[in-house]
Amino acid sequence: MHKGNSQRGLKEIGIPILFFVGILIVWEVIIFLLHIPEYLLPRPVQIISEITVNFNSLLGHLGITMLEAVFGYIIANIIGFVVAVIFAHSKMVERGFYPYAIALQTTPIVAMAPLLVLWFGSGLASKIAVTAIICFFPILVNTIKGLKFVDENTIDLFKSYSANKWQIFVKLRLPNSMPYIFSALKISTSLALVGAIVGEFVGASKGIGYLILTSSYHLETAIMFAAIIISAIAGVLFFKVISFIEKKVIFWQKPEEF
Amino acid sequence: MESIIKVENISKNYDKLPVLDNINLSVKEGEFVSIIGPSGCGKTTLLKILGGLIPATSGDIKIRGSPVKVALERREFGFVFQNPILLPWRTALKNTELPLEIFGNNNPQISSKKLLKIVGLEGFENYYPKELSGGMQQRIAIARALTFEPAILLMDEPFGALDEITRNKMNLELLRVWKEEKATISAVIFVTHSIPEAVFLSDKIIILSKRPAKIEKVLEINLPRPRKVEVKYSKKYIGLVKCIREILKED
Numbered sequence: 001m002h003k004g005n006s007q008r009g010l011k012e013i014g015i016p017i018l019f020f021v022g023i024l025i026v027w028e029v030i031i032f033l034l035h036i037p038e039y040l041l042p043r044p045v046q047i048i049s050e051i052t053v054n055f056n057s058l059l060g061h062l063g064i065t066m067l068e069a070v071f072g073y074i075i076a077n078i079i080g081f082v083v084a085v086i087f088a089h090s091k092m093v094e095r096g097f098y099p100y101a102i103a104l105q106t107t108p109i110v111a112m113a114p115l116l117v118l119w120f121g122s123g124l125a126s127k128i129a130v131t132a133i134i135c136f137f138p139i140l141v142n143t144i145k146g147l148k149f150v151d152e153n154t155i156d157l158f159k160s161y162s163a164n165k166w167q168i169f170v171k172l173r174l175p176n177s178m179p180y181i182f183s184a185l186k187i188s189t190s191l192a193l194v195g196a197i198v199g200e201f202v203g204a205s206k207g208i209g210y211l212i213l214t215s216s217y218h219l220e221t222a223i224m225f226a227a228i229i230i231s232a233i234a235g236v237l238f239f240k241v242i243s244f245i246e247k248k249v250i251f252w253q254k255p256e257e258f
Numbered sequence: 259m260e261s262i263i264k265v266e267n268i269s270k271n272y273d274k275l276p277v278l279d280n281i282n283l284s285v286k287e288g289e290f291v292s293i294i295g296p297s298g299c300g301k302t303t304l305l306k307i308l309g310g311l312i313p314a315t316s317g318d319i320k321i322r323g324s325p326v327k328v329a330l331e332r333r334e335f336g337f338v339f340q341n342p343i344l345l346p347w348r349t350a351l352k353n354t355e356l357p358l359e360i361f362g363n364n365n366p367q368i369s370s371k372k373l374l375k376i377v378g379l380e381g382f383e384n385y386y387p388k389e390l391s392g393g394m395q396q397r398i399a400i401a402r403a404l405t406f407e408p409a410i411l412l413m414d415e416p417f418g419a420l421d422e423i424t425r426n427k428m429n430l431e432l433l434r435v436w437k438e439e440k441a442t443i444s445a446v447i448f449v450t451h452s453i454p455e456a457v458f459l460s461d462k463i464i465i466l467s468k469r470p471a472k473i474e475k476v477l478e479i480n481l482p483r484p485r486k487v488e489v490k491y492s493k494k495y496i497g498l499v500k501c502i503r504e505i506l507k508e509d
């Protein structure tokens with residue numbers, strides 16, 4: 001059984017790597033055959049050398065972007081959770097504010113980014129704000145859902161003990177909402193990076209977004225690719241960390257495949 | 259003897275759908291009463307009304323002379339529902355202890371561990387519901403209803419998910435727990451589909467008609483107690499089972 005597992009693991013990692021190498025080769029061949037200029041599509045070798053040569057500077061930019069993304073993410077999820085709990089407890093507050101929460105969601109975040117940079121400056125704060133706004137909605141909606149959609153029969157069980165509202169909240173609604181909450185937390189990992197990078201597009205002097213923008217001005221396409229790839233890797237890792245925590249927290253449920 | 263439950267002229271409609279039609283019944287202290295009737299006739303509804311979980315459309319219920327709401331707040335009801343209704347994030351033991359936690363009762367008469375042993379789940383205390391079979395889950399639900407000292411046990415087809423052999427064993431265990439371990443449980447109201455089960459367990463069987471349910475017949479079961487398995491071979495037992503079968507067939 002142990003052997004079977006490690007064999008499957010090898011397949012799971014081995015096959016994507018094989019495909020990856022294949023794609024790189026096809027990529028090289030196409031560029032060679034069609035004479036595509038470097039500023040449109042750099043060769044994989046160039047991108048890889050770009051990443052290795054500028055690794056420290058890339059990591060520096062990535063660090064800034066991740067800092068903004070993670071901060072905005074945490075702030076949004078804390079506030080979103082608290083607001084959802086308030087909504088779930090007060091019909092009046094929910095009726096009053098929910099339309100505005102939806103309006104906030106439907107406003108394209110790119111349209112708001114310049115305003116946020118104007119308000120919070122071109123430092124970290126404005127990117128954190130963009131990220132927080134973008135990550136706010138999933139946690140709000142999912143927490144409300146999780147707190148509300150509790151099995152009727154289980155409510156009956158608690159009623160038969162004449163449990164009070166607080167007991168029902170802590171012992172039933174909160175654990176019940178965990179799968180919903182984690183599904184929001186996972187969706188938001190990629191949104192957080194989008195928020196931070198969009199914020200940097202509008203006005204920044206460092207970060208992945210800044211790097212992509214400046215390299216596009218100078219037609220340094222290989223750097224652009226390097227920045228995109230490294231931020232994609234960071235995004236996947238961010239997602240994996242949250243999935244890992246999810247498996248530990250919601251041990252009673254098989255997590256849905258993403 | 260004094261009656262512990264007194265039901266007068268209970269009717270229930272869900273929106274326009276009449277489910278219960280003028281139900282009258284009384285349950286005495288120490289009595290085991292089964293409710294039997296066709297599927298969908300309103301047995302679960304009646305049980306939930308008796309336990310104060312849903313209101314009747316009209317009529318009146320008194321539990322030892324008090325309104326149901328008061329009895330509910332005094333935690334006099336122990337429910338076993340048609341489904342186990344366990345919390346998936348709690349182990350068998352933690353699920354069993356749920357009512358004690360809610361009541362803030364740290365000193366139960368019988369420990370939850372012992373109750374799990376009584377329902378045959380020794381060694382499974384730290385298992386999660388998803389790791390247990392449907393029948394095992396239902397047995398946790400029964401242990402859970404026994405942890406505190408409810409005066410009235412309300413059971414909705416608690417053994418419906420069990421196989422014949424386990425079911426018979428659980429019937430005996432239930433009688434034993436009711437009479438010996440839990441002297442505080444005064445009455446048991448037991449909904450079932452199984453006529454033999456009802457006859458074996460009960461002092462009284464209430465037969466309901468098709469929806470909207472009326473009381474079709476009330477039968478006193480005067481078989482000797484404590485009930486032994488052998489009673490099932492007696493003429494009286496077989497006669498009662500046949501009699502109820504006939505009544506339900508006419509319906």
Ligand SMILES: Nc1ncnc2c1ncn2[C@@H]1O[C@H](COP(=O)(O)OP(=O)(O)OP(=O)(O)O)[C@@H](O)[C@H]1O
Pocket residue numbers: 272275277296297298299300301302303304340469
């Ligand atoms: N919450 C509800 N709202 C509307 N109708 C309901 C509700 N609960 C039950 N009913 C209806 O009332 C009728 C009686 O339901 P109930 O669950 O009491 O029957 P039952 O005798 O327990 O059935 P079974 O033997 O299948 O468990 C059914 O027709 C059902 O559709």
Ligand SMILES: [Mg+2]
Pocket residue numbers: 301302303340414
């Ligand atoms: Mg039912």
